[in-house]
Amino acid sequence: MTDRQQKALAALIRAPTVEAAARSSGIGYGTIRRWLREDQEFKAAYKAALDEMVDDAAAQAKHSLSLAFDTLSEIMQKKGISPTVRVSAARADLEFTLRLIEVKDIVSRLEALEAEALKK
DSSP states (O other): HHHHHHHHHHHHHHHHSHHHHHHTTTHHHHHHHHHHOOOHHHHHHHHHHHHHHHHHHHHHHHHHHHHHHHHOOOOOHHHOOOHHHHHHHHHHHHHHHHHHOOOOOOHHHHHHHHHHHHHH
């Protein structure tokens, strides 16, 4: 990648839109859009950067999830808290746990389907 493309890539990662990235990098909006459409190396680098951001966010969310469940568990078990609040905490805990199980199941199924498709 060229220095201009690296500059545009850095701006794309920080900016909320392609237009904002173009403004902050000083590279034309059309040029960045063209690179995203046509330049395979640029597209791959952009995808890799986004994947890394998502992985970092997932790691942070994992840490927060553990703290959230600990907090809900503490509220559910604390005797001095009103039953309404305790039930609300328990309901939230159950809902999040069920969603997590569903997502994990979907990911497992998707991975199995992908593995099967690669065999063919």
